[in-house]
Amino acid sequence: MNRLLLNKIILILSTLSAVIGIGFLFWILATLSYKGITSIHWSTFTHDLVKGGIRNLLVGQFTMAILASALAVPVGMMAGIYLREYGHGSKLASVIRNLSDVMMSAPSIVIGVFVFALLVDPFGGYNGYAGIVALSIMMIPIIISTTDNMLALVPKELREAGIALGGSKHKIILQIVVKAAKVGITTGVLLSFARIIGETAPLLFTSANNQFFTMDLTGQFPSLTVSIYNLATYPDEASRELAWAASFILTMIVLCINLIGRYAIRNKK
């Protein structure tokens, strides 16, 4: 009797917790959709921030995220390949792996401060390059760990089979092992891209923000996330509406990239 009662209580409690968690998520999404969709106009996409739109912000945010990926993906993948294929079992590799794991949970504002001291202060002002570097520092540890873990899933027999056909180690790694882990690594890249496209703290005082359309990375660079932060604090209704619209659009972008990433995994496995 007692056991059945306990079973019921735990079932109810865990269901309740799940409902509360999901409830908040839907609350956020519902508020965001309601306020966001009603605030979106055609001009939101065609005008720059200075005229009440987010065109320059979207272009700026994507430019920085894409360039950050161009920096982080090769570095992260090569580091991951080193950890799994060459440094396996060595002391250096285990130190790097641990450091990289620690870096993954480093507060993003700290990375922002670090890049500020490195690339903003000495060069006399906020600039797009600093934002790109800050984002790629966030991204590299994620790529390292994905590459490392995905290569670990490739059976060692596949490497041996390549060697047994007369291949050299680097050819086998590049032509067979990485290819076998391709889907997992691509997914990791997509998910880490989704992660950095929505980051604010690393950009706040590195690239800062720009009201105007620009592709000049040496100056302040337009950012969607930093704009949301700024707009939400302005007193006027129009600014706050634009913040809602921008938040909704950003959420949809992140959601889409995540779904593509997850879909890719399921489809290819």
Place this chain on the structure above:
Amino acid sequence: MAKENLVMEIKDFSFTYAGAEKPSLKKINLPIEENKITAMIGPSGCGKSTLLRAMNRIHDLYPGNKYEGKINLYKADGSKQNILDIKKENDFIKLRQEVGMIFQKPTPFPMSIFDNVAYGLRLSGIKNRSELEGRVEKALKGAAILDETKDRLKESALGMSGGQQQRLCIARAVALKPRVLLFDEPTSALDPFSTGAIEELIAELKEEVSVVIVTHNMQQASRLSDYTAFMYLGDLAEYDKTEKIFLNPTQKLTEDYITGRFG
């Protein structure tokens, strides 16, 4: 036994894994007859796979292992080479093209059927498209898998059944025209029907190459092989013609293992 019939000869060979204190193989002496099938049997951990993997030095993928003694490979031109002397990358590549290997689990590469078979050929420097096509077709034919694959050469090899994948791996190795093929329990992950097909294929292959096969399956060893080596605890306990080993072994240990009293 006359030397000219040997393709490989293992002499006083000892092997110690990296970090291990005791050798896993102790002073092994074993001839490998040309164009014959040699089976290596023995309980798990006896060193038969270790010995097989020394014969194309696949162990060298992992650093720190220690070889002692000699493993001679007799070339087609009659010269001999101690493969334990190999140090240069190029010579390793040549060795592995002469001594191919098939693994327990099928190991198709994540590419098309054609590219799988062409992979080793391309590594060996063949770039001419029509030559590649000819060699791939011949290899697929040699591995008795041409009929099933000729209309889907561009499809991914990962979509094939386990038995087909294993025959593809054999085709891939055969394509390089090796002198020796090493099989490491090639059918233990396959169903009886696929096993039959692979065994038939191996029996046909000995026209062209010399075969060494590690197996846990006594019937397979007796059906397939001409010579059998029984290994126990890192020693070669007995080696002879397969009929002799299975019908009239000189050692009690061999008899006990073959009749299933242990192992």
